[in-house]
Amino acid sequence: MLHVFALLFLCSSLANRVHGKVGGNPLFEPDYLSNSQIVVTGQVFSKTDGSPLPGVNIVEKGTTNGVVTDFDGNFSINVNDGNAVLVVSYIGHATLEVPINGRTSVTVSLEESATGLDEVIVLGYGSSKKSDLTGSVGQVSGAELTKSSGAVLQQALQGKVAGAQITQTSGSPGADLRVRIRGSNSVYYGNDPLYVIDGVPVSDGSLSYINPNDVESISVLKDASATAIYGARGANGVVMVTTKKGRAGITEVSIDYYSGVQNVAKKLDVLNAQEWATTARLFWTRFRDGGLLSRAYSEEEIANMGEGTNWQDEIYRTAPIQNYDISVRGGSDKTKFFVSGNYFDQQGIAINSRFQKGTLRVNLDHTINDKFSIGLHLTPSYIVNRPIDSDIIYQGIIQNPVLPVRNEDGSYSSQAEIWRTTGIYMSPEHQNPVQMAYERENVVERSRLLSDLSITYNILEGLTYKSTFGLYLDNRTGSSFTPSYFESEITRGSNGSASRNQTNKFNWLHESIINYTKDVDKHHFDATAGFTAQSDRDDYFSTTTWEFANNSTGYYNLGAGNDPQNPSSYRNRSSLASVLGRINYTFDQKYLLTVSGRYDGSSRFGGNNQFGFFPSAALAWRVNKESFLEDVEVISNMKLRLSAGQTGNQSIPLYQNVQTYGIGSPVIFGNTEYTSIVPGSLVNNDLRWEKTDQFDLGLDLGFFGWGSNFDFTVDYYYKKTTDLLLNVQIPRQGGYSSLLKNIGSVENQGLEFSTGLGLDFGELNWNLNGNISFNKNKVLQLSGSDKYFGSSINQRRVGVIGKNGGAASVVMEGQPLGVFWGNIFDGLWQTQEEYDNGHMANDSNSGPGFENWRDIDGNGVFEEGIDETVIGDPNPDYTFSLSSDLMYKDFDFSFSFYGTQGNDILNAYKIEGLSQVNNQNVITLLKEAWDGPGTGNLIPKIDRPAGRSGTYPNRAATNYIEDGSFIRLQNVTLGYTFKNLNFLKNARLYISGENLFVVTGYSGYDPEVNSRGNDNTVLGVDDGVYPKSRTIRIGAQLKF
Amino acid sequence: MKNCYKTFIGFTVIIFFNYSCSDFLEEAPFSSINSANFYNTKDDASAGLNAVYSGFRSYYNSSIYQHGDVSADLASSGEGTGGINELDINPTQFQGTWGSLYTTINFANTLINNIASIEMDDDLKTRYIAEAKVLRAMTYFILVQSFGDVPLITTPTTDEENNFLPRTDKEQVYNFIIGEMTESIGNLPIEYPPSDIGRVTKGAVQSLLARIYLFRKDFPAARDMALTVMDSEIYGLETNLKDLYDVDRENGEEHIFSIQYSAGTRVPSTFTQNYASRNPVIITGGIGQQAGASIAAERDFYESFPDHYRKKVILLDSIPDPFWPQIIPENGTGTGKLQVGPSCMKFYDPNLEAISDGDANWPVIRYAEVVLIFAEAENEVNGPTVEAYNAINSIRKRARDSNGDGIDDPNDLLELPDLQDLSKDEFRVAVWRERELELCFEGHQRWDLLRQDRFIQAMTDNGKNVEEKHKLFPIPMLEIAANPNLTQNPGY
Known part of the structure; x- marks a missing residue:
């Protein structure tokens, strides 16, 4: 709270100064005055409550002549003559055209935009009024985004737009999210949408460098009509982020501050020391008839054990989060600016993890004269991220509860040491997680600059030319250090290890866009055309040194290590040159047509297909503008939309179109090694982008009356992606084994509903918004095989899955992407007799008390690798959200829910947990283990069949698949706004809770999970993922 | 205003063409060697040729004895690990061998095709081409021995054309092999400086050609070629047999052509x-x-x-x-x-104990084999002549010389006497047996049994249930699936 008061004090003095400057002369002199001009003065009020509206834009229609109302809603404008028309516009209100009719004084009442139809939706290379939209686009206002405390912008978008499935796959501060717009189109390459910041497409979708407070709006372009203008990059949807612009008029200073605490939302139940030791002893008693019982604690030792250490308590903590934000927004009619600064500091709920960032922004617009204006966006940012090893999270579950965190002498306890010195068995390769968190350093620092400069030239009335130069720089340095005294089975041999890797990105962009608008009678034309060129360059360098005699210099001095490893580096560059165009035609405000297309040339593709054309067309019919509905006042909007088009995905590895050579296996002549250089992979000159054809049919409805309004939008879409890039097995007689070819096909179809209800009872305002999205994904065609295994999920923890190369998922024709693949669990063999007569009778890996895997092909014998099938689908049937915003007098109260239904999760904690009690801790579920016929049918006996070796074979099977459906209370906020305080325009104080509860049947930390992050082929796997936090924040938002 | 507009349009068009018509969209990898900067110099040619040697070596890493000895009657694959057994041979196997042999061929084709335009010393260029051609021919020899008819590909693969070629008649492949090797003889040196030992020499091609002629049952040609090598007096038998296998005495006078491995490098011997x-x-x-x-x-x-x-x-x-x-x-x-x-x-x-990886080379061909080729071919052409006896007995003498002094001790002689007074047929059988004893475990047995037309008999005697089809390995199933123009060998 002290911070708040300090800030209040600081800013009050600042604000006074600002007021002093502007208050005396709130109006700005127009550039030119002519004799025929007349001065019109007036005042603008809100129709809702009659209060004067400051900052309203007043523009003389058909000119660039405009002013802004002052704090009391007053304005004064010089117009050409008495027939002038004033266009009065204000955010959140319906734009009004006021004819002067010779008056010199006017009073304007602006109505709050009931249906949002006048809301301006940002599109690619332009914008549209919502009412004129023909495509399927979801827009979220900046105010919505600031409700979340996530470090990455996308988190705030979760649940806000129907059809945009956003998954927080990890709770690690600053972790990227998995974003899918209308499902996944590609199997192996790029499913992320294209991000466009203030018109500049960026190659970096990790939007932690955008301060949510700077964002005016985000629009999500979903159908082909909206995305085709991004051509070869549009197939996965486009997320357009628009930041706040300066506004002429009084300068507004905003200060936002919040501070909060975070806790782990859930801990898992694991065995305590005594329970574990007892269970492990039971195992060793049974295993090989007790031949290795010396590996267990004695009964006497066990009797003296207490609860021991719950390692989750040791690795999780209550962690602070805080955010400081200041922005200043203002300007004259010639120069407008928005500047802001932000500092965000989130300590992770896991010990020693932290994410800090600072961002600055300058948005500047200047009108040079009536022909030229310039605009500048400048966004420097700096991030320091100290993530922790995901092993620490996993180890928090399985680390032995018998061990204390530290030994009596202060050193960290070690399973390896116990095993070595006492012969009590616990996995020696498993490291003390507290030690790992504190002794191994891992830092990522990132400085980025996103900037663009644009020049606009008003050639003729309605005809403008805009040229934009964009620049994006990203310098990312990852550093890590493991001291030599860090004893680990994993790092053994390196005796201290320091490494640094550096990625430098340099991207530039040039765009030239012409826009022409013309109204002829009832015909409205809006045409956009242009060309763009963009080049992305990445440089990478990485080096590691081992053998540190002294640990004091860490990763700052790699030369201090005595054993340098081979460094690696590369430079990549790609370029894209495009021509684009769009024509919007509206007849009589009823019939709307959009035709757009883009012709892209990309360096990524082969000589025969370097250029591609991506067209789209859309029709819309505003039914409510027809005469038969025009008088039905209750229907404020009724629009049918239809669109079709084609977009592409060019995210394939670079340089596939160039014959490369690589360093081959060396050759020896004499006793000397000589380098050989061999041809790289075979070049496919026909390589082209993955193409997505999309059809969309939508209906927008709006009802208005009785002080309330109701919106409803439904969209049906069908997308078919063809020419998927797959590595095809080719005859090896040519000297190559595979070739990247455009061969596969995937479809997505779905329904999206979104609805909003606004109730206005004077002092009480209530907005209720909800959406629900259904998407059905299906792989139509692969090549060579009808099934490919997804990525291995084992990572460092080998053995989670012991089959199929560590994969638990498949990409398979006729199935959704990434379905789980494995065995069907039919309970446990209860008796020797049942087992002997069953289909696993001769399987030495089973027995009474052990798993009965179904003989799927019914041939009477269970066969590994054959009796496997699809056992779950991690794709949800639907995702939904519901949010409510209630305002009563000066109080505001809002909450939002988000959830998914019908998605499966593979719980890897269970797989390992139920097979390894002899060497690691396990979840308490093991207490229900089978212990004789009829004692259980879920958890196998604590023992190992005679023929089974080790963890053989840990597997994906139905007993590890859980329903991952959930409903999360994303956010609850209660705020109170103090209005018209002295120097403050207003001050809002609020308290907010995030992730307060989750309703789910899932037994792991959190059902919103994927240990493989953004992988296309693996989703819904829970294996050592940083859990999500529950956050309580208090904050203040001050406006001066 | 009109002018402004035109200027603007002109400006736009110029900038656009600047991007689209220049090489803006032509990106070459900075950090990989690529066609724009490779195969330009002598060193590039050398590195490309090294790739052919490196590829050629891959067959000798293990396939050579798996196919030559383990799949014959004198060796087993050990304790059920690896190896191939006739009974198990099926079309799901051999894709690795097939792929790696053809990869070597593509390396050679790439070098031979690209070296033409390199400006370099002509003699060296000729030699490089000859080395590559011999290695390519030997690779085809392995392929044709193993699979019978195989696709004969002599151009580098740059598109999918090569991938779908059908099998070429094996006679045509043999003609290609013999033609290429014969052509190369004159382009190769008799010996190399120490830093180049392991490259193909003139004597190596001649010796390998002698082997190929023997396999083709072209006994006069085999005899003459073996005699050419013997008469060159460049090579000889190591006096003490044990020295022949001493890793510290590699590349001695008996080692005509060996695959080189060296401990402490990235190419150790296993x-x-x-x-x-x-x-x-x-x-x-x-x-x-x-x-x-x-x-x-x-x-x-x-x-x-x-x-x-x-x-x-x-x-x-x-x-x-x-x-x-x-x-x-x-x-x-x-x-x-x-x-x-x-x-x-x-x-x-x-030395393995101390250094964790080994030095032992693989003898592709050694002088003892040339001597035995001569003995066998001479007998076929002229009967068991004195020259034939001298040849085979020189091998036997070295084999029994237990103190390695080159002098026959009576005891030694008793254990393995010289051959004499054999009929032509008896002599033939004696040479075959001598080859078995002398060249065992060096990857010859299967191929010897096949060319001697006693493969099925010998294997059956050895208790292995082989059939006619086993004379050839099956074309890998996945290759047939990928290239419908390939046919399977009979019986598989």
Whole structure:
């Protein structure tokens, strides 16, 4: 709270100064005055409550002549003559055209935009009024985004737009999210949408460098009509982020501050020391008839054990989060600016993890004269991220509860040491997680600059030319250090290890866009055309040194290590040159047509297909503008939309179109090694982008009356992606084994509903918004095989899955992407007799008390690798959200829910947990283990069949698949706004809770999970993922 | 205003063409060698040729003995690890071999095609081409021996055309092999400086050609070619057989052409481990890890081996063995019994204990084989002449010379007497047997049995249930699936 008061004090003095400057002369002199001009003065009020509206834009229609109302809603404008028309516009209100009719004084009442139809939706290379939209686009206002405390912008978008499935796959501060717009189109390459910041497409979708407070709006372009203008990059949807612009008029200073605490939302139940030791002893008693019982604690030792250490308590903590934000927004009619600064500091709920960032922004617009204006966006940012090893999270579950965190002498306890010195068995390769968190350093620092400069030239009335130069720089340095005294089975041999890797990105962009608008009678034309060129360059360098005699210099001095490893580096560059165009035609405000297309040339593709054309067309019919509905006042909007088009995905590895050579296996002549250089992979000159054809049919409805309004939008879409890039097995007689070819096909179809209800009872305002999205994904065609295994999920923890190369998922024709693949669990063999007569009778890996895997092909014998099938689908049937915003007098109260239904999760904690009690801790579920016929049918006996070796074979099977459906209370906020305080325009104080509860049947930390992050082929796997936090924040938002 | 507009349009058009018509969209990888900057210099040609050698080596890493010895009647694949057994041979196998042989061919085709435009010393260029052509021809020889008709590809693969070529008649492939090798003889040096040892020499091509002629049953040509090598007096038999296999005396006068391996490099030899018959003692004196056996002598073969010096040098059944005093059981005790079968000691590297990887080269062809080729071909052409007897007896003399002094001791002579007074047929059988004893475990047996038309008989006698189809390996199933123009060998 002290911070708040300090800030209040600081800013009050600042604000006074600002007021002093502007208050005396709130109006700005127009550039030119002519004799025929007349001065019109007036005042603008809100129709809702009659209060004067400051900052309203007043523009003389058909000119660039405009002013802004002052704090009391007053304005004064010089117009050409008495027939002038004033266009009065204000955010959140319906734009009004006021004819002067010779008056010199006017009073304007602006109505709050009931249906949002006048809301301006940002599109690619332009914008549209919502009412004129023909495509399927979801827009979220900046105010919505600031409700979340996530470090990455996308988190705030979760649940806000129907059809945009956003998954927080990890709770690690600053972790990227998995974003899918209308499902996944590609199997192996790029499913992320294209991000466009203030018109500049960026190659970096990790939007932690955008301060949510700077964002005016985000629009999500979903159908082909909206995305085709991004051509070869549009197939996965486009997320357009628009930041706040300066506004002429009084300068507004905003200060936002919040501070909060975070806790782990859930801990898992694991065995305590005594329970574990007892269970492990039971195992060793049974295993090989007790031949290795010396590996267990004695009964006497066990009797003296207490609860021991719950390692989750040791690795999780209550962690602070805080955010400081200041922005200043203002300007004259010639120069407008928005500047802001932000500092965000989130300590992770896991010990020693932290994410800090600072961002600055300058948005500047200047009108040079009536022909030229310039605009500048400048966004420097700096991030320091100290993530922790995901092993620490996993180890928090399985680390032995018998061990204390530290030994009596202060050193960290070690399973390896116990095993070595006492012969009590616990996995020696498993490291003390507290030690790992504190002794191994891992830092990522990132400085980025996103900037663009644009020049606009008003050639003729309605005809403008805009040229934009964009620049994006990203310098990312990852550093890590493991001291030599860090004893680990994993790092053994390196005796201290320091490494640094550096990625430098340099991207530039040039765009030239012409826009022409013309109204002829009832015909409205809006045409956009242009060309763009963009080049992305990445440089990478990485080096590691081992053998540190002294640990004091860490990763700052790699030369201090005595054993340098081979460094690696590369430079990549790609370029894209495009021509684009769009024509919007509206007849009589009823019939709307959009035709757009883009012709892209990309360096990524082969000589025969370097250029591609991506067209789209859309029709819309505003039914409510027809005469038969025009008088039905209750229907404020009724629009049918239809669109079709084609977009592409060019995210394939670079340089596939160039014959490369690589360093081959060396050759020896004499006793000397000589380098050989061999041809790289075979070049496919026909390589082209993955193409997505999309059809969309939508209906927008709006009802208005009785002080309330109701919106409803439904969209049906069908997308078919063809020419998927797959590595095809080719005859090896040519000297190559595979070739990247455009061969596969995937479809997505779905329904999206979104609805909003606004109730206005004077002092009480209530907005209720909800959406629900259904998407059905299906792989139509692969090549060579009808099934490919997804990525291995084992990572460092080998053995989670012991089959199929560590994969638990498949990409398979006729199935959704990434379905789980494995065995069907039919309970446990209860008796020797049942087992002997069953289909696993001769399987030495089973027995009474052990798993009965179904003989799927019914041939009477269970066969590994054959009796496997699809056992779950991690794709949800639907995702939904519901949010409510209630305002009563000066109080505001809002909450939002988000959830998914019908998605499966593979719980890897269970797989390992139920097979390894002899060497690691396990979840308490093991207490229900089978212990004789009829004692259980879920958890196998604590023992190992005679023929089974080790963890053989840990597997994906139905007993590890859980329903991952959930409903999360994303956010609850209660705020109170103090209005018209002295120097403050207003001050809002609020308290907010995030992730307060989750309703789910899932037994792991959190059902919103994927240990493989953004992988296309693996989703819904829970294996050592940083859990999500529950956050309580208090904050203040001050406006001066 | 009109002018402004035109200027603007002009400006736009110019900028656009600047991007689209220049090489803006032509990106070449900065950090990979690519066609724009490779195959331009002599060093590029050298590195490309090294790739052919490196590819050629891959067959000799293990396929050579798996196919040549393990799949014949004198060796087994050890304790069920790796190896191929006739009974198991099926079209799901051999894709790796097939792929790696054709990869080598593509490396050679790439070099031969690209070197043409390189400006470099013409003699060196000619030599490089000859080396590549010989390695390519030898690769085709392996392919045609193994699979019969195979696609004959002589141009680098730059599109999918090569991938779908059908099989070429094996006679045509043999003609290609012999033609290419014959053409190369004159373009190769007799010897190389020490830093280039391991490259193909004139004598190597001649010796390999002699082998190929023998396999083609072109006995006059085989005889003449072998005689050419013998008359050149560049090569000779190592006096003491044990020295032949001494890793410190590699590339001696008997080693005409060997695949080079060197400890401490990225191309170490693993033959010592592979041939150790799972006995850790042989490899590391018992200190290190157990090796997986890849090949062990079959008991029958071991028992049938005449008990003279050569047997002691190349076969070890149990330890301690007075002939191998340095190989002692762990801690001086232990069972001392090899785990799988007798080990072939031709690739024994006593230094392995200290350096973790080995030095032993693979002899692609050595002088003893040339001598035996001569003996066999001479007998076929002229009958068992004095020259034929001299040839075979020179091998036998060295084989029994237990002190390696080059002088026959009576005891030695008793154990393995000189051959004499044989009929032509008897002599033929004697040479075959001599080859078995001399060249065993060097990857010859299967191919010898096949060319001698006694493969089925010998294998059946050995208790292996082979059929006619086993004379050829199957074309890998996945290759046929990928290239519908390929046909399968009969019986598979």
